[in-house]
Amino acid sequence: MPAVERMTITMPAEMAETLRQTVAGGEYASTSEVVREALRDWSRSRDTERRDLEALRDAVRAGLDSGPGLPADQVFAELRARYTAKS
Template identity: 90%
Template sequence: MGAVERMTITMPAELAETLRQTVAGGEYASTSEVVREALRDWTRSRDTERRELEALRAAIKAGLDSGPGIPADQVFAELRARYAAKS
């Protein structure tokens, strides 16, 4: 884990009580352990969101770089015509 740094945090009373109950229930050895796990989960979630956002931006760029778009009305009209021709 590397160097350990002591921090003081402030939270609503309800969260503090949940934290204390979790430790008292034996799920974790200390409140610090709970907070560390929560921060690891948050970091993983944030990293996932960043990767998804980057992928979305890349997909948008690829779409924009692929050339001019076709109006939706035109696409649907062509699809309707194809479907009608097959009927």
């Protein structure tokens, strides 16, 4: 079993009461269990956000590395001309 470290945390009274009620209701064995699960969820969420941000940065880099862009007005003008020619 990994080493366990005891910590003291401070939270608003409403949160503390929610923790106590959750344990009293039988959903968890202890307030520590609730906090550990909340921290695991928070950690997974942070990991997901970091991966998403890195994917976005990679996409921006790929776009920048793909060469010069074209002004939107020029692209739309070319599309209009192409579709007008087909009519």
